[in-house]
Amino acid sequence: MSYVIAVAGKGGVGKSTLSALLVRALSERAGEIVLAVDADPNANLGDKLGVKVERTIGQLREDLLKRADEISGGGSKQDAVMYQLRLAMMEGEKFDLVTMGRQEGRGCYCYINNLLRTFLDEVMDSYRYVVIDNEAGMEHLSRRTCQRMDMLVVVSDPTAVGLTTARRILELAKEMEVQFAHSMLVISRTGDGLPDTLFKAVEEAGFESWTMLPYDERVEELAVAGRPLTELPRKSKAAAAVLEIAEQMR
Numbered sequence: 001m002s003y004v005i006a007v008a009g010k011g012g013v014g015k016s017t018l019s020a021l022l023v024r025a026l027s028e029r030a031g032e033i034v035l036a037v038d039a040d041p042n043a044n045l046g047d048k049l050g051v052k053v054e055r056t057i058g059q060l061r062e063d064l065l066k067r068a069d070e071i072s073g074g075g076s077k078q079d080a081v082m083y084q085l086r087l088a089m090m091e092g093e094k095f096d097l098v099t100m101g102r103q104e105g106r107g108c109y110c111y112i113n114n115l116l117r118t119f120l121d122e123v124m125d126s127y128r129y130v131v132i133d134n135e136a137g138m139e140h141l142s143r144r145t146c147q148r149m150d151m152l153v154v155v156s157d158p159t160a161v162g163l164t165t166a167r168r169i170l171e172l173a174k175e176m177e178v179q180f181a182h183s184m185l186v187i188s189r190t191g192d193g194l195p196d197t198l199f200k201a202v203e204e205a206g207f208e209s210w211t212m213l214p215y216d217e218r219v220e221e222l223a224v225a226g227r228p229l230t231e232l233p234r235k236s237k238a239a240a241a242v243l244e245i246a247e248q249m250r
């Protein structure tokens, strides 16, 4: 069975940055290809991983809907759909990437969504590690890509308000009966340490574990230059911190 990691949090806290660095850290540690899933409709995990996304699941869904009659009967046609889906996966050196994209039209997608779900479950099972980069907010965690996860990671900025949001996201995940075995709070873009005033909020957030992902100038430089995080030196502050985070994922 694969180890599924879902990365969530409010907008702009560093979810995709953590996801991209986790993909590299996990694949290097395990010596295996990791599956990266970009579940944010405003997809950019591909950019951060340095691959050009040619096809999203959203686009594929549109194509399939147009050909719904053709694919609604018979096993071999379903196999053809699965084949198409595999083509929508981008291959990097140390990872494969699935980009969910947007659901574009308003047609009846139930049948196709079911097919896609079956495919994704099947695909996920064949990787040791799956890292899902989610859109800001939580609602979609109960859907499609995140039915079962081993580690729910919520990223927060180092502020009291941010930590309250992280706590709410965890509470919501529990209310929605999202299944996760473990939960981890990652406080991103920290300075040398955490201000004393925040420790109480961290405690109250109720995560099984928490850790810091320091602010790293080199991450910022790459973002400004539009370069992928695969170029981030492994000894940089953020990469080193993510290596330690990955250590907790086994």
Ligand SMILES: Nc1ncnc2c1ncn2[C@@H]1O[C@H](COP(=O)(O)OP(=O)(O)OP(=O)(O)O)[C@@H](O)[C@H]1O
Pocket: 009, 010, 011, 012, 013, 014, 015, 016, 017, 018, 040, 135, 136, 188, 189, 213, 214, 215, 216, 217, 219, 220, 223, 238
């Ligand atoms: N540890 C870090 N050090 C320096 N800059 C960082 C760090 N983490 C993230 N950033 C920068 O913060 C910005 C937002 O990061 P990122 O895109 O990872 O956030 P996000 O939570 O995925 O955002 P969104 O909600 O829009 O998907 C980016 O410019 C990124 O380069």
Ligand SMILES: [Mg+2]
Pocket: 015, 016, 017, 040, 044, 133
């Ligand atoms: Mg993002």
